[in-house]
Amino acid sequence: MRIDPLCEYITAQLHTYIARISRNLDILQIYTTEFTDAAEFYKEKELLRYLEKSTSAGAPKFSFINTKYCFIHFPDPAADSICIIGPLTLLAFEETSHALHTQEIPFTHIHEDMVIPSLYIQTVTKYALLLCNTLQEDSYTVIDLMKGNFRSENIAQNASLTAMDTIFQNRENDSFHTTFFQETRLLGAIESGDIDGLRRNWKEPGTDNIVTYEMRNPIRTGKNYAIYNITACGRAAIRGGLQAEYIFSLTESYMQQIEDLKDMLLLQSIVEEFQYNLVCMVAEKKRRMSTDAQADDSLLNQCKSYVFQHLHDPLTVAAIAGELEVHPNYLSSYFKKKEGLSLYQYILDQKISLVKNMLMYSDYSYIEIANYLGFTSQSHLGTVFKKKTGTTLKAYRDKYKPEGF
Numbered sequence: 001m002r003i004d005p006l007c008e009y010i011t012a013q014l015h016t017y018i019a020r021i022s023r024n025l026d027i028l029q030i031y032t033t034e035f036t037d038a039a040e041f042y043k044e045k046e047l048l049r050y051l052e053k054s055t056s057a058g059a060p061k062f063s064f065i066n067t068k069y070c071f072i073h074f075p076d077p078a079a080d081s082i083c084i085i086g087p088l089t090l091l092a093f094e095e096t097s098h099a100l101h102t103q104e105i106p107f108t109h110i111h112e113d114m115v116i117p118s119l120y121i122q123t124v125t126k127y128a129l130l131l132c133n134t135l136q137e138d139s140y141t142v143i144d145l146m147k148g149n150f151r152s153e154n155i156a157q158n159a160s161l162t163a164m165d166t167i168f169q170n171r172e173n174d175s176f177h178t179t180f181f182q183e184t185r186l187l188g189a190i191e192s193g194d195i196d197g198l199r200r201n202w203k204e205p206g207t208d209n210i211v212t213y214e215m216r217n218p219i220r221t222g223k224n225y226a227i228y229n230i231t232a233c234g235r236a237a238i239r240g241g242l243q244a245e246y247i248f249s250l251t252e253s254y255m256q257q258i259e260d261l262k263d264m265l266l267l268q269s270i271v272e273e274f275q276y277n278l279v280c281m282v283a284e285k286k287r288r289m290s291t292d293a294q295a296d297d298s299l300l301n302q303c304k305s306y307v308f309q310h311l312h313d314p315l316t317v318a319a320i321a322g323e324l325e326v327h328p329n330y331l332s333s334y335f336k337k338k339e340g341l342s343l344y345q346y347i348l349d350q351k352i353s354l355v356k357n358m359l360m361y362s363d364y365s366y367i368e369i370a371n372y373l374g375f376t377s378q379s380h381l382g383t384v385f386k387k388k389t390g391t392t393l394k395a396y397r398d399k400y401k402p403e404g405f
Contacts, residue, residue, distance in 0.1 A: 006134060007031045010085070010127045015117040017041075018131075019084045020076060021048055028081055041069075041087050055082045059140040060128040062149045069116060072128045076135045083135060085128055089118045187236040190275060193283030198275060223258050226267055230254050230274050240282035245308050247278075299324065300338050303331065307347055311354055314374035315347050352388045355381070359397040366393050 007018045011031040018031040025048045041047060047065070051073050054063060060074040071086035125145055133139045182204055189197035234251040238244045254274050261267060306320055320343070321328040335343040351373050358369050370381040382393055389396060 003134065004029075004031075006131060010131055014085065014088065014119060014124065014127060016086055016088045017084075020079065020081050021052065021084065022079075022081050023052060025049060025052060028079065051084055052082055057136075057138075059144040059148045060085075060125075060132050070124075072124060074128075074132045074136070077137070078135065083131065085124070085131070087116055088124065089116055090124070091118050091120050183232075186275070187232060190233050190236040190279045190282060191240040193240060193279055193286045195276075195279050195283055198279045202272060219264055222264060222267055223261070226258050226271050227255050229271050230258075233275050233278055237278040237282055241285045242278070242281055243304060243308060245305060299326070299334065303335060303343070307350055311351055312372055312374060314376075317343050348384060348388065351375075352385060355385060355393075356389075356396065356400075359393060360400050360402065369393075 007029075008031055011018050011033050015033050017033070019027060019042055020029045021027050025045060027042060030042060051063060051071060054061065055073045055075055057075055057077075060072045063071045063073065065071070065087070068089060069087040070090055071084055073082055073084045075081075076083050125142060129140060129142065129145065182201065185197065186201045188194070189201060230251055234247045238247050254270065257270060258267065261270070302324055303320060306323055307315060317332055318328045321331040324331065326334075332343055335346065339346060341349075354373060355369060358364055358372075364372065366381065367378040370376075370378045373381070375381040375384070385391075385393055385396075391399075
């Protein structure tokens, strides 16, 4: 196996050394980078001896020198050697050190002016697993790496103690989380499009306490709970028949609003607005659907999802049919039977809907919008738009674009 190109690539990405040493501590190969001058680490037999003894089969291991400099090491069975990545420092290590198995190596001969790269643990983990899995027969994941390097028992124990304390405090203050049955009724109302059921859920005690918990950081806790809530509600709406990609995008938009929120008094109303919008969309969806269409229809869903994801392309029925592995004539006939309009008209309707949004909420020129959505020209877009809406692009933008955009 030619491992050199991969090692050279990872070295260039991490700006540190990769060394391969024998079990006798002989350096078989070292890959260097111009951005670091820490070669003296690899002159220290004490360091190499420690890394060799502490390397065992499995996911990459983390070892630290003077609680600061990190090495990642793992075996290379084919060459009966070990592979070492480092030295480097982990960004924000102080905040995560309580969870790391920090194998400390006594090492005092370090010049403080050496250039040592600082990297996030996610970046280091990605490349370490790539090289480790290339050299070994077994394939390891991030979970395997975390189990071998992070202490989870303290986190679990602390979480359990905190949960018990929270229950005690809530009981004393007569303040509790929304019950499981309340949450089940909420999600059921959204999934079924039951607007009255949603309103009844809002009136139940305990459903309006997003930011009332006695927590160390009540604002962060309130935002986390709101994000969880809209995520669960979004999944319920998808189960109710709404288009998944649209709901994912809508959910992410609300998440961002919550993250940017300054006035926490608005948090509950934002969550309820999201819930109400979802239940109304599901209700409308079910109202329009025939009895046959209420059954799970994977081909129809696949077709609509493909159109949604490729609105920027010059879509054709033949191209969509090819992707879905059906005959174009069958897809056209099938789609019209299910939706009551041709697939071509459906594509145009979706594109025009997006054109309206771009006219209202962006400063893209008409030719840019035409190119962006796969129309052959600005004139072509203008003709189709006027036929669908009865007005020109300019007139629509002038009438509906909000002030300030």
